[in-house]
Amino acid sequence: MDRLKGKYALITGGTSGIGLETAREFLAEGASVAITGRSRERLDEAARQLDGPLLTLVSDAGDVPGQSALAARLQAEWPRLDIVMSNAADTTHLPIEEWTEEAFDRLLAVNLKAPFFLVKALLPLFSRQSSVILVGSVSAFIGHENATVYGAAKAGLLSYARGLTHELKGRGVRVNGLSPGPTVTNAFKALGEERQAAVYEELRRTVPLHRLGSATEMAKAAVYLASDESAYTAGTVLRVDGGIGELAY
Numbered sequence: 001m002d003r004l005k006g007k008y009a010l011i012t013g014g015t016s017g018i019g020l021e022t023a024r025e026f027l028a029e030g031a032s033v034a035i036t037g038r039s040r041e042r043l044d045e046a047a048r049q050l051d052g053p054l055l056t057l058v059s060d061a062g063d064v065p066g067q068s069a070l071a072a073r074l075q076a077e078w079p080r081l082d083i084v085m086s087n088a089a090d091t092t093h094l095p096i097e098e099w100t101e102e103a104f105d106r107l108l109a110v111n112l113k114a115p116f117f118l119v120k121a122l123l124p125l126f127s128r129q130s131s132v133i134l135v136g137s138v139s140a141f142i143g144h145e146n147a148t149v150y151g152a153a154k155a156g157l158l159s160y161a162r163g164l165t166h167e168l169k170g171r172g173v174r175v176n177g178l179s180p181g182p183t184v185t186n187a188f189k190a191l192g193e194e195r196q197a198a199v200y201e202e203l204r205r206t207v208p209l210h211r212l213g214s215a216t217e218m219a220k221a222a223v224y225l226a227s228d229e230s231a232y233t234a235g236t237v238l239r240v241d242g243g244i245g246e247l248a249y
């Protein structure tokens, strides 16, 4: 219950799915937690589902100047920061014909550009035993339907784990990726009920472990990466994907 006792943790995109469940696990393990999201309403709804020392901050994960504002807000509230989970993402999947430059730039801003500037803005707050968790995706490793741009952005994000660990190791900051496979969350809702059911069915067939993951399973992996139990784990990616990133089914 005390694996994160006394630690301060920021989770971007904490109103639903993996971010919300990670907030729940971090709080249960004794951390103080801040979650972000784009709307006050959804943050308040998330807060009603969580128990413990929680900050809810409206912040768009794709807004570069907004990352400095978020860091300033945390600096005003907390003595330091020990854990950052960059989890918010633009999950747009489209065929090549439908991509506009605007949509491409937006996805890259949320999934790749702004997370870098978030880490930069947070540098003065990091404790000497900090863990940054970058939520990637199996789409960084395998090609699949309509995922070219999303997968490229996630591959770039996960590569930060190597570059940033190298750059920040002297400050005591470890950076690792967490790469979920198909996980039951609201992310699939945009597909509509019928298509979602068909996708779930196909995934049950093709994921080597023959099921989707749960947000709680991702959150438990995040606790490991966030805690000092993973103190010797740096610059790598933890795949929690039912084997789909590595194995034939």
Ligand SMILES: NC(=O)c1ccc[n+]([C@@H]2O[C@H](COP(=O)([O-])OP(=O)(O)OC[C@H]3O[C@@H](n4cnc5c(N)ncnc54)[C@H](OP(=O)(O)O)[C@@H]3O)[C@@H](O)[C@H]2O)c1
Pocket: 012, 013, 014, 015, 016, 017, 018, 019, 036, 037, 038, 039, 042, 043, 059, 060, 061, 062, 086, 087, 088, 089, 090, 091, 110, 135, 136, 137, 138, 139, 179, 180, 181, 182, 183, 184, 185, 186, 187, 188
């Ligand atoms: N579910 C999967 O199968 C799967 C697989 C691989 C990787 N992932 C990755 O896991 C992470 C979490 O996804 P999820 O499945 O948990 O999705 P989700 O249930 O849809 O949750 C997404 C969260 O991100 C927030 N968000 C989205 N855009 C944002 C923005 N611009 N600024 C701030 N917050 C934003 C949402 O908050 P608001 O809407 O309230 O702003 C929400 O809290 C993402 O990085 C995703 O790429 C998911």
